[in-house]
Amino acid sequence: AIEYAQAIENCGVKVVYVDTAKELEKAITKNTAMYYFVNFLNYEGEIQWQEVLDICQKNGVPTMIDCAADVPPVENLFRFQQMGFDMVCFSGGKGLRGPQSAGILMGKKKYIDAARLNAPPFGDTIGRGMKVNKEEIVGMLAAVEDFLSRDHEADWNLWEGQINLVQNAVKDFEGMTTEIKVPELANVVPTLHLNWDTSKIKISGDQLKEAMRNGHPSIEIAGGGKNTVSITTWMLKPGQERVVASRLNEILTQKIT
Structure with missing residues (x-):
């Protein structure tokens, strides 16, 4: 189990845990919405980055990797998109030093567009309870720009x-x-x-x-x-x-x- 599972289940999905490539292959069905990967556990698991991507891409399952604390180094801001993950998220605080209650989601446009439907100005969605205001959004943008320009x-x-x-x-x-x-x-x-x-x-x-x-x-x-x-x-x-x-x-x- 992972401590962030409740936040995922709040969206109305069922979380299915897998430990191996064989279990992942078996768990994928027509109802599988996404594979969620906690990056800091990569080396602790039996199934790691590339194997996850290979299986999910073969089966048409979108992948999301949680890289909350994985910058620095600055290269990690783009590493996992280049690796092939469909969505990559980072905490707004920590290494980016932006608003602690904000964050960034990067990846393929169709998934970012879908995620935006749960953010302001839409007020009747699951995202309402995690509302990020316009000041925090601008602060997050400023933090990313500052991070990329640092020595x-x-x-x-x-x-x-x-x-x-x-x-x-x-x-x-x-x-x-x-x-x-x-x-x-x-x-x-x-x-x-x-x-x-x-x-x-x-x-x-x-x-x-x-x-x-x-x-x-x-x-x-x-x-x-x-x-x-x-x-x-x-x-x-x-x-x-x-x-x-x-x-x-x-x-x-x-x-x-």
Whole structure:
């Protein structure tokens, strides 16, 4: 199951889950409306991009891929249309840094035209409950134009410098292990993973998240659990990474035995 299934079912369709190419072939009937693919799960599934496209195109089934968090890199904005997906959607926030309640749908004209029938000025459709106003639409357009014109290499260098600064603030604590990784899909940015020995640094991952959240300023970090957290800097303004590094260092210093 996927957490977005309810939103799809609100349109009046039945969601049929498939795990393999064989299951997909068997599940397609004259009533199949669309294949919905969650991009960040591609490498976790038994059936991946090209096999999905081959089967669906052979059977005349439209394909939609949810790439919510898959820019950057900027090339991904067009990659999946070129791959052959009929519809591609991205979140308006996240890497595009547009209105959080908006987004973009790209793809073949006939499907975009069909989707527009559920948007303003049509008020008696399923889209009414997810209404995006004209200010957000213009804001989304401005965000895409800004994103395409950015110096993406400079952005990447900035994020690397920021994440290195945060890492340097905590890596020398006894019992601390740090690693910077870049995910293959979804939020493809330098990500700092912290893992520590709780016998030497007496705080859990959940407690560290709570301490960061309740401090001044309030800072949100990912992960949690027994002894891990994850941190990204790509949503920070230049200079804010110093505040993050300082708060982490301060909290962890207090917890060293």
